[in-house]
Amino acid sequence: MKLLTHNFLTSNIIKGVTKGYPLQIMAEKVDVKEVEFNPDFVTKMLPKIDWSALIKAAKDVGHGDGLPEAVIENPESNEEFLKAAHNALMQVEVIEGKLVCPESQREFPINNGIPNMLLNEDEV
């Protein structure tokens, strides 16, 4: 699971949970896999990204270094920033571990890089 994917996952569908975001990452195994850098793609994704959730996730898995606390001005013209964002979003992957709902503490296992977000019928 890339941190890009994590940035879009919520547990708000659980009965009684209002926001369910961001899910806390408890990582057991993290990999960094090289992905070709596409500045256009990163630039276009930035407005869709919840930056504070990304920062927290990157720190939680030990890859928060070099990421500014907020998206900088004119990010499209700053390659260093775009590369740091690319690394955090596209290259850092949680292979084993779990996601935890911030409100209900419900845990979602991550195995082989795939989060299992399936809920039981009585939870929704």
Next chain:
Amino acid sequence: MLTSTFETPDISHITTSDANYVYEPAEDSFLFLDALQSDYEELKKSKPNICLEVGCGSGVCITFLAKMLGQQAAVYWCTDINPHAVCLAKKTAQQNGIVLEAVQTDLMQCFEARLAGEIDVLLFNPPYVVTPSEEVGGNGIEASWAGGLHGREVIDRFLPIVPKFLSKSGVLYLVVVKENKPEEIGEIMASHNFEMTTVLTRRSGPELLSVLKFRRKLTDR
């Protein structure tokens, strides 16, 4: 003018044991690939950033889409309720040099809050086979075909959430059979101000398969 053609993804890694748990690519899957290929120019021109396949099964369709549009151009997500399917989908992508992000969930449940209005290309080859209603709702291989009454029970859960997820110019490709009453599906989507076109139709044994395409009406784009 020559139309672009793309290779069918390599599926030689799928074992007979996989086939016990996950629907193997078949006529409907290949018709789906043909439909995507026939829309290649238009898809490429729309420059999608977020592509997602619901109920990905073996992952052959989203892998094909990623090969066609380019890995670096977009993020490719897939979901399935079946744990074996999401696992196999990632392997299918890998086998074809594609990086695919897979999540086990019901339809797009876990993405509802954060992917609203964001999906540019949405794919769904749903469980469309007419079966007794009791067969619907599992998460094994039967979830890949059991569609219940008119084969519409899962499709009808899916259709109302589509307008919420698709971006302004977003497009949905949906596989159906005649028993699903495509014209009625068109009416449902028209009530959400979506227009339907039929991309391809083919008879395969007892099934009259079609790939339908939905976009917001021009005034809404």
